[in-house]
Amino acid sequence: MPVLWLFLIVLALAAIGFIAGRMRVTSAGGKRPHSLPNYYGWNVAMKVMVPAYLALVVWLLAQPFLVNSQVVGMLGDRAVPEGSTIGLVMSDVRRVADGLDATVAQGLMTSEEANSIRTEFTDVRDRLGEAGVALGSNVSSEVLSAAQTYRTLNATGNFWMSTVVILLAVGGLAWGITQSHGSFRARNSVETGVRIILLSAAMLAILTTIGIVLSLVGNTWHFFQIYPASKFFGSFTWSPSFGGGSELGIWPLLWGTLYISIIALIVAVPIGLFAAVYLSEYAGPRMRAWAKPLLEVLAGIPTIVYGLFALLTVGPLLLSVFGRDGLGWMQAGTAVMTAGLVMGIMLIPFVSSLSDDIINSVPQSLRDGSYGLGATQSETIKQVILPAALPGIVGAVLLAASRAIGETMIVVFGAGAAARLSLNPFDAMTTVTAKIVSQLTGDADFASPEALVAFALGMTLFIITLGLNVFALYIVRKYREQYE
Amino acid sequence: MYDAPLRKTDVEANEIKISAKDVQVFYGDNHAIKDVSVELQDKTVTAFIGPSGCGKSTFLRCLNRMNDTIDVCRVEGLIALDGEDIYDKRVDPVQLRAKVGMVFQKPNPFPKSIYDNVAYGPRIHGLAKNKAELDDIVEKALRRGAIWNEVKDRLHAPGTGLSGGQQQRLCIARAVATEPEVLLMDEPCSALDPIATAQVEELIDELRTNYSVVIVTHSMQQAARVSQKTAFFHLGNLVEYGETSQIFTNPVDSRTESYITGRIG
Numbered sequence: 001m002p003v004l005w006l007f008l009i010v011l012a013l014a015a016i017g018f019i020a021g022r023m024r025v026t027s028a029g030g031k032r033p034h035s036l037p038n039y040y041g042w043n044v045a046m047k048v049m050v051p052a053y054l055a056l057v058v059w060l061l062a063q064p065f066l067v068n069s070q071v072v073g074m075l076g077d078r079a080v081p082e083g084s085t086i087g088l089v090m091s092d093v094r095r096v097a098d099g100l101d102a103t104v105a106q107g108l109m110t111s112e113e114a115n116s117i118r119t120e121f122t123d124v125r126d127r128l129g130e131a132g133v134a135l136g137s138n139v140s141s142e143v144l145s146a147a148q149t150y151r152t153l154n155a156t157g158n159f160w161m162s163t164v165v166i167l168l169a170v171g172g173l174a175w176g177i178t179q180s181h182g183s184f185r186a187r188n189s190v191e192t193g194v195r196i197i198l199l200s201a202a203m204l205a206i207l208t209t210i211g212i213v214l215s216l217v218g219n220t221w222h223f224f225q226i227y228p229a230s231k232f233f234g235s236f237t238w239s240p241s242f243g244g245g246s247e248l249g250i251w252p253l254l255w256g257t258l259y260i261s262i263i264a265l266i267v268a269v270p271i272g273l274f275a276a277v278y279l280s281e282y283a284g285p286r287m288r289a290w291a292k293p294l295l296e297v298l299a300g301i302p303t304i305v306y307g308l309f310a311l312l313t314v315g316p317l318l319l320s321v322f323g324r325d326g327l328g329w330m331q332a333g334t335a336v337m338t339a340g341l342v343m344g345i346m347l348i349p350f351v352s353s354l355s356d357d358i359i360n361s362v363p364q365s366l367r368d369g370s371y372g373l374g375a376t377q378s379e380t381i382k383q384v385i386l387p388a389a390l391p392g393i394v395g396a397v398l399l400a401a402s403r404a405i406g407e408t409m410i411v412v413f414g415a416g417a418a419a420r421l422s423l424n425p426f427d428a429m430t431t432v433t434a435k436i437v438s439q440l441t442g443d444a445d446f447a448s449p450e451a452l453v454a455f456a457l458g459m460t461l462f463i464i465t466l467g468l469n470v471f472a473l474y475i476v477r478k479y480r481e482q483y484e
Numbered sequence: 485m486y487d488a489p490l491r492k493t494d495v496e497a498n499e500i501k502i503s504a505k506d507v508q509v510f511y512g513d514n515h516a517i518k519d520v521s522v523e524l525q526d527k528t529v530t531a532f533i534g535p536s537g538c539g540k541s542t543f544l545r546c547l548n549r550m551n552d553t554i555d556v557c558r559v560e561g562l563i564a565l566d567g568e569d570i571y572d573k574r575v576d577p578v579q580l581r582a583k584v585g586m587v588f589q590k591p592n593p594f595p596k597s598i599y600d601n602v603a604y605g606p607r608i609h610g611l612a613k614n615k616a617e618l619d620d621i622v623e624k625a626l627r628r629g630a631i632w633n634e635v636k637d638r639l640h641a642p643g644t645g646l647s648g649g650q651q652q653r654l655c656i657a658r659a660v661a662t663e664p665e666v667l668l669m670d671e672p673c674s675a676l677d678p679i680a681t682a683q684v685e686e687l688i689d690e691l692r693t694n695y696s697v698v699i700v701t702h703s704m705q706q707a708a709r710v711s712q713k714t715a716f717f718h719l720g721n722l723v724e725y726g727e728t729s730q731i732f733t734n735p736v737d738s739r740t741e742s743y744i745t746g747r748i749g
Binding site for chain 1: 581582583586587605608658
């Protein structure tokens with residue numbers, strides 16, 4: 001049974017349960033029930049949906065793993081040809097199984113036939129071709145029988161999944177309806193249910209994060225097994241070559257990342273901060289009403305558009321001033337400066353919007369106190385408001401910094417792809433993120449250090465930005481209470 | 485109801501410091517102050533009393549143009565300090581506020597050290613030529629704020645770490661440090677406990693020897709204790725203004741009497 005149908009059936013059962021639970025309480029008469037009728041309805045609906053959908057999700061996640069491991073176990077080593085891997089064979093198996101499904105669905109083959117055909121008697125490639133499934137080579141007997149097992153296992157799995165989910169839903173329905181009588185505290189039960197739903201949403205987010213980190217850690221570990229960490233952190237050269245013998249030192253990339261980020265922050269922090277001061281202290285309500293949203297539009301521009309801006313506008317502009325026709329410091333439009341400037345523009349709304357909120361949260365009484373002593377507006381801002389808002393502003397800057405470090409598209413377009421250690425801001429350089437992209441795009445062999453290095457780079461980046469974020473939070477927390 | 489003031493003085497001898505004539509204040513369309521004319525004397529404590537929302541704080545904020553920071557607020561009429569119109573175009577409100585200091589309802593020390601809080605005004609206005617002079621000004625202000633003995637050993641601790649009463653006295657010291665001629669106090673004791681209130685009241689009485697003090701208060705006992713002159717505001721009008729003893733014992737207007745005896749407000 002398709003998953004969509006299963007989903008709809010459970011939904012229908014929940015709707016029935018909602019109405020039934022409601023009606024049972026409202027029609028009972030007698031003493032006034034503990035909760036409003038809707039709560040009884042929701043109680044039943046929740047008891048139908050939550051366990052059933054939970055089982056559905058878990059089953060859908062677990063079944064492919066179990067089926068795969070069964071089939072792999074059945075295939076054994078002898079089915080894997082020279083120069084191939086079990087993963088490739090398994091993708092063949094899945095393809096044949098899908099092909100059989102399609103053939104049966106089109107009525108070109110009965111499902112008994114699909115389970116019993118043998119390569120010795122049937123040209124499977126031909127038969128599947130009739131159904132529009134093209135295979136690259138003839139199907140070996142091992143692969144065909146594995147595909148057949150794969151199909152049977154999946155069919156049984158799906159059957160049991162449907163059975164279990166529907167049984168759970170019906171069970172929940174029965175349980176909920178028998179509970180629906182006046183003295184049952186449906187309101188409290190719904191409250192608990194809501195809490196469980198919210199908790200599971202939060203848990204899901206946290207578990208995903210943990211999953212991402214674990215996959216990074218696993219692959220990084222794998223990388224350091226085939227490439228020495230001392231060379232990764234000790235070498236000043238980055239020259240990957242997929243033929244082997246590549247040097248994968250992180251320093252040129254880290255330097256590029258930091259250099260571009262620093263230029264971006266030098267651009268973004270003063271402009272953003274001054275804009276925030278203007279908007280929160282000087283601008284009248286009308287000015288503020290249109291200037292602030294307009295500034296925040298900048299934050300909504302996709303970074304790829306900034307990348308195009310860097311490539312087509314800022315790069316040529318800088319080149320015309322600092323290039324061969326001008327000062328002669330710059331060889332091409334792609335340079336640290338180009339990417340840094342554009343990234344700075346991207347970060348302005350970040351800094352200004354966060355700082356604006358922080359400056360606004362400085363109590364009016366402090367401003368009054370300062371004005372009352374005969375201070376001017378700028379004296380008040382410089383000596384009272386900025387010191388009071390400083391921790392928050394530092395936090396905003398650090399958040400902007402971690403954004404700059406993680407930025408990719410602007411770098412790809414603006415800074416070039418050359419990994420080099422140089423002090424000249426008009427040289428092309430590249431960053432960690434841009435190199436992660438270039439190491440993993442194309443025909444990457446995921447067992448080679450040249451591809452796996454991407455995970456080590458990602459891990460390094462993750463640790464740096466995590467550190468920055470933690471530091472920012474620490475600063476904000478430490479000084480936040482000061483003026484409250 | 486009427487407590488004798490802490491010290492009897494000959495108020496009549498003092499000259500006029502601030503005179504207001506036909507002052508109107510509007511918040512947008514709301515007419516907050518109507519036709520207020522009053523003459524405030526030098527070296528005198530004047531109390532503004534009246535029910536909440538009667539406009540006494542608004543009027544107080546007109547006296548040093550603090551209402552300028554509110555966009556929708558508009559002031560009409562004449563307010564003169566030493567005979568000069570403070571709403572004249574040539575008057576710099578920043579300079580004016582240095583001459584007419586203000587202490588607020590809630591203690592609002594800056595998130596700086598105690599020393600820097602007090603030195604803030606003198607530094608902006610360039611009252612001290614060197615560190616020694618500044619130290620001197622700070623000490624004098626803190627002594628006048630009656631808080632020197634409590635903080636002299638921790639001048640560089642943050643001002644926000646003091647207790648509420650100490651904070652308010654610090655704010656008074658901060659206002660005094662700029663050598664103002666008039667000190668406006670907007671319910672300076674409403675956030676304080678009775679002991680801190682008593683200390684601040686005592687301080688106000690001492691400040692009278694040097695400054696003209698205007699205090700807004702909700703406590704009629706406080707008005708009676710610290711002030712020599714009292715003005716009663718009601719619904720934006722100045723109902724009655726006169727000697728504190730006369731207002732509290734023998735009010736002319738029936739509204740004043742009702743308020744003092746607790747029937748309105």
